[in-house]
Amino acid sequence: MHTSPKIRVVILNGFLGSGKTTLFRSLLSQALNKGISVCAIVNDMSALDIDGELISNTEMVEENESIFASIPACVLSSEKGIGALNDALNGLLANQTPELVIIETSGSTHPLPLVEYLQRQSQVTLIGLFALVDSLMLAHDYDYGQNLISRMQQNMAQGQRDTTNLLVEQILFCSHLFFTKADRLGEGKLEEIAASIQSINPSVPAHSVRFGNLPIESLFALPEYDYFKVAQLVKELKPLLASETQHQQPYNLVTRVIQDDRPFHPQRLWTVCRQYLGDKVYRSKGFFWLASRGGHALLWNQAAGDINLEINGTWRSSVIEDPNNGLTQIEIEDLKQKVAQYSGRFGDRHCDLTVIGDKTQVDEFTNALKSCFLTDAEIQQWFAGQPFEDPWPKNIMIVKHSKS
Numbered sequence: 001m002h003t004s005p006k007i008r009v010v011i012l013n014g015f016l017g018s019g020k021t022t023l024f025r026s027l028l029s030q031a032l033n034k035g036i037s038v039c040a041i042v043n044d045m046s047a048l049d050i051d052g053e054l055i056s057n058t059e060m061v062e063e064n065e066s067i068f069a070s071i072p073a074c075v076l077s078s079e080k081g082i083g084a085l086n087d088a089l090n091g092l093l094a095n096q097t098p099e100l101v102i103i104e105t106s107g108s109t110h111p112l113p114l115v116e117y118l119q120r121q122s123q124v125t126l127i128g129l130f131a132l133v134d135s136l137m138l139a140h141d142y143d144y145g146q147n148l149i150s151r152m153q154q155n156m157a158q159g160q161r162d163t164t165n166l167l168v169e170q171i172l173f174c175s176h177l178f179f180t181k182a183d184r185l186g187e188g189k190l191e192e193i194a195a196s197i198q199s200i201n202p203s204v205p206a207h208s209v210r211f212g213n214l215p216i217e218s219l220f221a222l223p224e225y226d227y228f229k230v231a232q233l234v235k236e237l238k239p240l241l242a243s244e245t246q247h248q249q250p251y252n253l254v255t256r257v258i259q260d261d262r263p264f265h266p267q268r269l270w271t272v273c274r275q276y277l278g279d280k281v282y283r284s285k286g287f288f289w290l291a292s293r294g295g296h297a298l299l300w301n302q303a304a305g306d307i308n309l310e311i312n313g314t315w316r317s318s319v320i321e322d323p324n325n326g327l328t329q330i331e332i333e334d335l336k337q338k339v340a341q342y343s344g345r346f347g348d349r350h351c352d353l354t355v356i357g358d359k360t361q362v363d364e365f366t367n368a369l370k371s372c373f374l375t376d377a378e379i380q381q382w383f384a385g386q387p388f389e390d391p392w393p394k395n396i397m398i399v400k401h402s403k404s
Helices: 020-034 050-056 059-063 079-093 111-119 135-141 148-158 163-173 189-200 216-221 228-241 266-276 316-321 329-339 362-370 376-383
Strands: 007-014 038-044 068-072 100-104 124-134 176-180 206-209 253-260 283-288 296-303 306-314 351-358
Touching: 007 020, 007 111, 007 163, 007 216, 020 038, 020 050, 020 059, 020 100, 020 176, 020 216, 038 050, 038 059, 038 079, 050 059, 050 068, 050 283, 068 079, 079 100, 079 111, 100 216, 111 124, 111 163, 111 228, 124 135, 124 163, 135 189, 148 163, 148 189, 163 189, 163 228, 176 189, 189 206, 253 362, 266 362, 306 316, 316 329, 351 362
Parallel strands: 007 100, 007 124, 038 068, 038 100, 124 176, 176 206
Antiparallel strands: 253 351, 283 296, 283 351, 296 306
């Protein structure tokens, strides 16, 4: 009896802010350019689903929405997450047979439940469980990786589990280890980090990946994931993970959401980030705008102590307000109808941010960010065209040329 070959699955796992979405977007772009059929699943522990929106805005997904599924407001390693993954995978594969399925996990996802789930599947086969590791975070928080194992051992001696355990165990389960952001380290520092980290799982290949530059063709040469290799690890860790799978936000992590139509005061935002960004605010991300740059829809991307701003598009309202927009009257009226659907004072401009971190620090940083929104008096000044001091870099990377 002839049976169809199983569909390959690659999981992009790794701690918060390690660059999974950047790699995912790169792989989808390559798949589109090279005619490779792919299904995409993305998981975001926040209800805002910022990562899901970023993946849905890629050209490949915009051309065919049926290849994409998003799982927000949980982590895939929870019981809810595994159930949602099963539904998403079955839904995507019901009417198509892609060459590859790529799954991006939330940064707080433990790989063990995913390994067990995929081992039971008959339609798909796991070929790559990638652990993306933020080398910049390791430099700052773990003394270039040298303190990671000792802190893990300290946790074990004290009978506690936190994000250090998660980071180590993501590496222990991986089939391939990828160091990201290495271009921002000093000379020779990546080698120092690699020597410390690869000792955790010395049998897996380790690579440095920059801006998601991983050839998609290389994925098709990967063998099936070695379940036997992690069998003892599964046996040891499964009882410890039993309580964690009951929670959507384990490891003392909490998520806070900021939603407002107002812009940030650029100088105040700059000051707050320098004063209130604690080492346990692991991740914040989302879309926002600055009072000094009313035309740009900006992407906020913070991981550990690193903050990046990127241009995600142009607000429709700013296009309408531009006397030299080059649009016909019919096109302007169409834009006005779309903007009219928004209830804010600034048209379609808005701020949607998620802050993730240890609950001992998240509220302080979240409240500090909220204090950066323009006051009523400053809003009147903005409408009057008054400029606002802006210390943020003038040159910001563009990730998408128009906001649909």
